Amino acid sequence: EVQLVDSGGGLVQPGGSLRLSCAASGFAFSSYWMTWVRQAPGKGLEWVANIKQDGSEKYYMNSMKGRFTISRDNAKNSLYLQMSSLRAEDTAVYYCASLYCTPGCSKIYFHQWGQGTLVTVSS
């Protein structure tokens, strides 16, 4: 069974840092692009970042570029999101998800989702 388990969320002060993790099981993690998406309380979904299978390509939402870093450890079947300089507006549930490729991998689309982990930025 495909499973993505998000963890690492919690309460952090403005300006602080936090690292989220996503543990994958039940599929060939190293063969898939992966992504982070967030959802502020009562709001819609917002894409955060994507990472290629081998980590050689990364893409970010502009507002998070330079503050957030997506990474992965294929040996540990794990995805990470390092967040720094956190602001109140970063408060959200953060979801990891696996991505499928179209033929030739020119486009990628969402497949399975983790359960999410809540990050609260507040003093």
Place this chain on the structure above:
Amino acid sequence: DIQMTQSPSSLSASVGDRVTITCRASQGISNYLAWFQQKPGKAPKSLIYAASRLHVGVPSKFRGSGSGTDFTLTITSLQPEDFATYYCQQYESYPLTFGGGTKVEIK
């Protein structure tokens, strides 16, 4: 950035009804359009990709259509478990963007 606009933002329907949700892209995205279902307090669930293709295990009561800038999600014979919020999302180009969501409520 490509903006995704969903309408309506909410709707009320009865069990057994058929509902249609519209999603419009600010520029052409071919068929690089996905739909998701989210229930309160739960993670989103992937329903449709490539505008009309169902993910494995998604019932055929969910039907997606459209290409270019205009897309629809139709849900036939609404059941209690279908009452949720639905999001569209484009993956034609970065940044990936979602519609604002459509909440389907019980009348």
